[in-house]
Amino acid sequence: MSDLMEMTALEMRAAMECGEVTSRQLVGASFDRIAALDERVHAFISLRHDDALAEAEAIDSRRAAGESAAKLGPLAGIPIAIKDNLCTRDGLATTCGSKMLENFRAPYDAHVVQKLRAAGAIIVGKCNLDEFAMGSSTENSGFGPTRNPWNLECVPGGSSGGSAACVASRMVPMAVGSDTGGSIRQPGSLCGVIGMKPTYGRVSRYGLIAFASSLDQIGPFTRTVDDAALLLGVLSGPDSRDSTCLDHPVPDYLAGLEQVDFKNLRIGVPGEFFGQGLDAEVEKAVRRAIKIYEDAGATLVEVDLPHSAYAVETYYIVATAECSSNLARYDGVHYGHRSTAEAGMIDMYEHSRAEGFGDEVKRRVMLGTHVLSSGYYDAYYLTALKVRQKIKQDFDQAFAKVDCIMGPTSPSPAFLFGARTDDPLSMYLSDIYTISANLATIPGISVPCGHTESGLPIGLQIMSDVFTEDRLLGIARLIQESRQDYRRRPPILESN
Amino acid sequence: MSQLTVKTIVGIEVHVQLKTRTKLFCGCRTSFGDAPNTNTCPVCLGLPGVLPVMNREAYRLSVMTAMALKCKPARHTKWDRKHYYYPDLPKNYQISQYDQPLGEHGFLEIETSQGRRKIRVLRVHLEEDAGKLLHAEGGGNYSEVDLNRTGTPLLEIVSEPDMTSVEEARAYCTTLRQLVTYLGVSEANMQMGQMRFEPNINLHISRDGEIFKTPIVELKNLNSFRSVERAVAYEERRQLAAWQESGITLSQGGKTTRGWNDTSGETYVQREKEEAHDYRYFPEPDLVVVEPEESWLAEIERNLPELPLEKKDRFINSYGLSEYDAGVLTSTAEMAHYYEAVVTATNRPKPAANWITQALTREINARGIEINRLEDFPLSAERLAELVLAVDGGTISKNAGDTVLSEMIESGKSAQAIIDEKGLAQVSDSSALEGIVDEAIAANPGPVADYKAGKKQAIGRIMGAVMKASGGKANPRLVTEILERKLAE
Amino acid sequence: MTSALDPQQVRKIARLARIRLSDDEQQMFAEQLSRIVAYVGKLNQLDLKDVPPLSHALPVANVFRDDEPHQSLSADEALANAPQRTDRCFKVPRVLDEGSSA
Numbered sequence A: 001m002s003d004l005m006e007m008t009a010l011e012m013r014a015a016m017e018c019g020e021v022t023s024r025q026l027v028g029a030s031f032d033r034i035a036a037l038d039e040r041v042h043a044f045i046s047l048r049h050d051d052a053l054a055e056a057e058a059i060d061s062r063r064a065a066g067e068s069a070a071k072l073g074p075l076a077g078i079p080i081a082i083k084d085n086l087c088t089r090d091g092l093a094t095t096c097g098s099k100m101l102e103n104f105r106a107p108y109d110a111h112v113v114q115k116l117r118a119a120g121a122i123i124v125g126k127c128n129l130d131e132f133a134m135g136s137s138t139e140n141s142g143f144g145p146t147r148n149p150w151n152l153e154c155v156p157g158g159s160s161g162g163s164a165a166c167v168a169s170r171m172v173p174m175a176v177g178s179d180t181g182g183s184i185r186q187p188g189s190l191c192g193v194i195g196m197k198p199t200y201g202r203v204s205r206y207g208l209i210a211f212a213s214s215l216d217q218i219g220p221f222t223r224t225v226d227d228a229a230l231l232l233g234v235l236s237g238p239d240s241r242d243s244t245c246l247d248h249p250v251p252d253y254l255a256g257l258e259q260v261d262f263k264n265l266r267i268g269v270p271g272e273f274f275g276q277g278l279d280a281e282v283e284k285a286v287r288r289a290i291k292i293y294e295d296a297g298a299t300l301v302e303v304d305l306p307h308s309a310y311a312v313e314t315y316y317i318v319a320t321a322e323c324s325s326n327l328a329r330y331d332g333v334h335y336g337h338r339s340t341a342e343a344g345m346i347d348m349y350e351h352s353r354a355e356g357f358g359d360e361v362k363r364r365v366m367l368g369t370h371v372l373s374s375g376y377y378d379a380y381y382l383t384a385l386k387v388r389q390k391i392k393q394d395f396d397q398a399f400a401k402v403d404c405i406m407g408p409t410s411p412s413p414a415f416l417f418g419a420r421t422d423d424p425l426s427m428y429l430s431d432i433y434t435i436s437a438n439l440a441t442i443p444g445i446s447v448p449c450g451h452t453e454s455g456l457p458i459g460l461q462i463m464s465d466v467f468t469e470d471r472l473l474g475i476a477r478l479i480q481e482s483r484q485d486y487r488r489r490p491p492i493l494e495s496n
Numbered sequence B: 001m002s003q004l005t006v007k008t009i010v011g012i013e014v015h016v017q018l019k020t021r022t023k024l025f026c027g028c029r030t031s032f033g034d035a036p037n038t039n040t041c042p043v044c045l046g047l048p049g050v051l052p053v054m055n056r057e058a059y060r061l062s063v064m065t066a067m068a069l070k071c072k073p074a075r076h077t078k079w080d081r082k083h084y085y086y087p088d089l090p091k092n093y094q095i096s097q098y099d100q101p102l103g104e105h106g107f108l109e110i111e112t113s114q115g116r117r118k119i120r121v122l123r124v125h126l127e128e129d130a131g132k133l134l135h136a137e138g139g140g141n142y143s144e145v146d147l148n149r150t151g152t153p154l155l156e157i158v159s160e161p162d163m164t165s166v167e168e169a170r171a172y173c174t175t176l177r178q179l180v181t182y183l184g185v186s187e188a189n190m191q192m193g194q195m196r197f198e199p200n201i202n203l204h205i206s207r208d209g210e211i212f213k214t215p216i217v218e219l220k221n222l223n224s225f226r227s228v229e230r231a232v233a234y235e236e237r238r239q240l241a242a243w244q245e246s247g248i249t250l251s252q253g254g255k256t257t258r259g260w261n262d263t264s265g266e267t268y269v270q271r272e273k274e275e276a277h278d279y280r281y282f283p284e285p286d287l288v289v290v291e292p293e294e295s296w297l298a299e300i301e302r303n304l305p306e307l308p309l310e311k312k313d314r315f316i317n318s319y320g321l322s323e324y325d326a327g328v329l330t331s332t333a334e335m336a337h338y339y340e341a342v343v344t345a346t347n348r349p350k351p352a353a354n355w356i357t358q359a360l361t362r363e364i365n366a367r368g369i370e371i372n373r374l375e376d377f378p379l380s381a382e383r384l385a386e387l388v389l390a391v392d393g394g395t396i397s398k399n400a401g402d403t404v405l406s407e408m409i410e411s412g413k414s415a416q417a418i419i420d421e422k423g424l425a426q427v428s429d430s431s432a433l434e435g436i437v438d439e440a441i442a443a444n445p446g447p448v449a450d451y452k453a454g455k456k457q458a459i460g461r462i463m464g465a466v467m468k469a470s471g472g473k474a475n476p477r478l479v480t481e482i483l484e485r486k487l488a489e
Numbered sequence C: 001m002t003s004a005l006d007p008q009q010v011r012k013i014a015r016l017a018r019i020r021l022s023d024d025e026q027q028m029f030a031e032q033l034s035r036i037v038a039y040v041g042k043l044n045q046l047d048l049k050d051v052p053p054l055s056h057a058l059p060v061a062n063v064f065r066d067d068e069p070h071q072s073l074s075a076d077e078a079l080a081n082a083p084q085r086t087d088r089c090f091k092v093p094r095v096l097d098e099g100s101s102a
């Protein structure tokens, strides 16, 4: 094998099981790739080089001693990256992309981190993100932006830009991100990888630094749907520390991949997802992808999601209200940045937060504060909760008629740095197609469906009803198998 | 000057710390007095990424209290975040209940010198407590934050403004404390701050048929019944004087917050926290709603203990106790339980009541014993029952009984052992007494003549002689009987 | 209700949110937030009569834990991230009154 990192996670697992390669070699190759590329891509905020290699060696010796694959765990020895809004107690900081938490060391592991470790995964480092996961380009990181491996002049999307970019550039075969309004699916689309947001309540949020609690959900980044099925199986399941994580059976997602009967598949294609502002190349690629499903025997059904036209408005009220509350704790008292300009208690709070937060965080915290404040609550927050109800009802009605809904993940391919930073609203519209899944709590996946003429990836978004991730993955796999986009390598790998 | 009538209006918000082993949303212990910051975890420290999980027992105790306060327990409740910045509140929001409290519209019946009154309870809700600020001695320029108490379950009970006097305000507080300790939902230890009172008070002053309402004052964080009493009384005087001087009424003055200085005995204006009144409540997204099953509610209701006033009425009606005795014997659940154990063992409700409310209470007070549990009584109910029977059945005199009680507590011996040891048994053998009586009659011709002449009280002198001759052991009832018979001969 | 926010209102919001802003920042955020608020205010065009607010994302109720103690952190672990501490407590600028009231 010329490039170990070209393997998918499942291929790595098979290769380790039959002794072709060791975890030490894979993790070593991962760090080699990171060393070669990350100066340009900046996908990582921190790396755990020595610890990861030691863990890889430990897996190798356990395997050599005859320990069964089942005992070693489904991800044994596979290098993986996690978004730096997941708490880890390994001595690395958990920064959430913010100067506020630059030196914060969590005394506990997030639930998904525990699950990854128990599955034998080797966490190589923590990925860059928009500060507190607020953004669609990773330009808001307190530690500098991540670049898109397909074109370093372009953003990788966000907020999980680092997680998407490190998978796209084959630094790791899989990464974990979080999605509040599209923060997995949109960077997945812009970086040409699989990005999936599970049903709200599928994966425990314990240890995920909250942005908007009723919308946040953790999910996988991989190059193939099969790997996404593998990783989702590890991440999913109940957790007594998260009241909003449901004890819903976790199916064998891998085994379910080939269960979809495309002849009887009903696909909803809502007009709302093909409106004004949609890039022509994206629209063409997405329609071409949908055609592949039709050719496989699926039926297109007309569905209406009239309130999805108000998803962005609804989202920017609900999400900012929750974030203004969730971020109140960053005040310089118990952890995090404290201003040295402190005088009295209130000055200390105000200076610490002014210094620790970037502008986008301040904007959203203030907007959220405003929509919850007395005299405005009913007009903004309560109204938004009602529209959220309508959006959810639209989807419920749609899923009575169809098995899934398809459309573009992002209205445009990756855009240039700075293109949307001066106008917060234009940045918010980057998530116009992804936000409604969060509001409706349903799962959604972005799967590559081609490239623009200039070589930027395009993603097809597929959404389905709550807790139907197994079928969603199976549906997504058809486009992967028929187009094989995951084999296309970003130019940065060739220039290497 | 025209005539003024002044009516005091008081409503009280009470915070009661619930008796759970662990905090409301995490498994840290709720113990008091541990070294600072040793009962904390990522959840109650409000670290990034943590989530709360509701303590079932805290909810159960809350529902129990709501039921005892005759509130209708909610079939649907939720949690809300209340935002304000304070260093003892690590998340800078408190998880509380805003518009759907777990209980509403009940009442608490109180007893005052004017009789019983129902004080309406507006709402009962559950919330988390904040931590504690410690201030450096000698005016250092910093404060210390201890988060051990952060997240402790607190029940907030809000009354309607139904109290019209200092006496009623105090009675409400003491009755509420009695109730929660009866229910066993709280230790309600005042010194430990497990029960805190915030009275709202204003005056309705009528002059020439016109009513003037003074601005409402909320008194913060009173920690004792005495401070409630004194602070409300102080406010009555202060508000009247302030109105007389300035004429400012509720519509102009609104509502202000005042603290209480226990040393000077005065209330003082508290600096309003900036934007203190915009708490920006919204539903807590990290917790799900509570919709208690009917069967669970029914079970809680079934297990509600008999409440203090119900018990008091039963003691009066079934045991024939006085209002006073019944009150003393139902003052705490422990006391009532102890009393009924003695009654069960003796079937002598009134003597049992007398022994407990008098001699035993004297012994307890003299020894400075605090009764928080049944085991705290210096004497088991069985032991006391033995004594009650010994005195009531005439084996020993009342006076000897006092001695035996004291000795039982001191030595732990049984009543019978002490009676035998000290030879305290009364002479109730009439043949033995006949001789002593005869001697006494012979030795006291004067009183005998007086008695026979109609001065019946002269019998006391002869009785005295009999008792003296018997060394105090003669059974007085029997002696009286024999004497009366012989003197009538 | 007019949706535009002037710098004075932004100052008030920033105070509530405990964020110190310079005059320039107030100006900048006033402009940006006004546009965003006008945008999100479009929701008020919808007829939402009788629509129940979706205040909880999940159709579940009654998630409880047992009243069982867990292992707490040591004081040093609890204070490990404190920007300033004494040997046993978090240290903050002097606060005058008794503490927040629950």
Ligand SMILES: [Mg+2]
Binding pocket: B015, B127, B156, C101, C102
């Ligand atoms: Mg309260």
Ligand SMILES: [Zn+2]
Binding pocket: B023, B026, B027, B028, B039, B040, B041, B042, B043, B044, B045, B151
């Ligand atoms: Zn705790």
